[in-house]
Amino acid sequence: MWWKRLFEKNFDHTVERFIAAQPDFTFKAFLGYGSYGRAYLIETSSSQQQFVLKCLRPKHGRHQKTIDKFKQESDILQQLSLPYVPSIHMTGTIQGIPFFIMDYINGQTFEQLIFQNGAKFTMTQSLAITKQLLTQIIAIHNHGIVHRDLRIPNILLVNKQLHIIDFGLATPFKENIDLATIGNPKQAQNHISDLYFVGHFLLFLLYSSYEPRSQQEKAWQHELNLPVEVKNFLERLLWIQEPFPSAAEALQSMPY
Structure with a gap:
């Protein structure tokens, strides 16, 4: 539905404003989306180190099973802590939508x-x-x-x-x-x-x-x-x- 796509595009601006409000992060680019998540490239202002903010697609925001599955991904990444798997640096919500920030793998x-x-x-x-x-x-x-x-x-x-x-x-x-x-x-x-x-x-x-x-x-x-x-x-x-x-x-x- 066109209105769902528009809603998600508007949510991208919400993410940008959220990043701008953080003390050391700068929004760089929208990376893309999959079935359940949207991903954004962000950067620390002090060291120019890059990270990925991944959030649940807003259209799934009321589906508890999908929310639980999304949160399970960040739990698994924190559990693994392996050098060839992205590490988690922050978790939270943006207007009730769960997100996590992880390493950006530049390859x-x-x-x-x-x-x-x-x-x-x-x-x-x-x-x-x-x-x-x-x-x-x-x-x-x-x-x-x-x-x-x-x-x-x-x-x-x-x-x-x-x-x-x-x-x-x-x-x-x-x-x-x-x-x-x-x-x-x-x-x-x-x-x-x-x-x-x-x-x-x-x-x-x-x-x-x-x-x-x-x-x-x-x-x-x-x-x-x-x-x-x-x-x-x-x-x-x-x-x-x-x-x-x-x-x-x-x-x-x-x-x-």
Whole structure:
């Protein structure tokens, strides 16, 4: 509805005024929005250090379940306290709408690298990047959290180091889930979800250097012509073969 969009645009000005009233923050830019949140770039006047203010979209302001889910994201980020995950610096409300201020990760997402910059990754590079990602995921799981949205827009590269953002769909890790009860691996509340996303992430990396030899589209197993060890590894991530029992097992089973 047009009036809802207008309402949210007006709320952007409310956020700007809120930031202007803070003793050491300057409003820089509107970054964008997702299904549940709106994000703004802000900066400290004293050190020019940049942060992101993320608030719940105003249209969800009366939906308690959505509010609770939004607040859970900031709780999870505070619980993790990992160097490659944004840290929380402030929480509060703006006209009753919850927000939090977190680190701004000044890097490029793999979506930008591949589709805007035309970056190409060899199989060796793709596996090395995936190894680093799995190492980070293991630490997140050890903190009792599943990310559940490890897509290429949510993984950034900063000076050859990966950073993971957007924990809006993250949830506490549930042990001993019967795999037969999992309908959609993306929504699983255990390692299955994150490993499934890692499989697709690895496919994006591998396809970045793929040159099609015909106009006929085939399954990735045929198009990419991968060594059998890599193909089997991917199929276990993607739940085509028997899935890995944990992210740690996946890391240990990485080829090469």
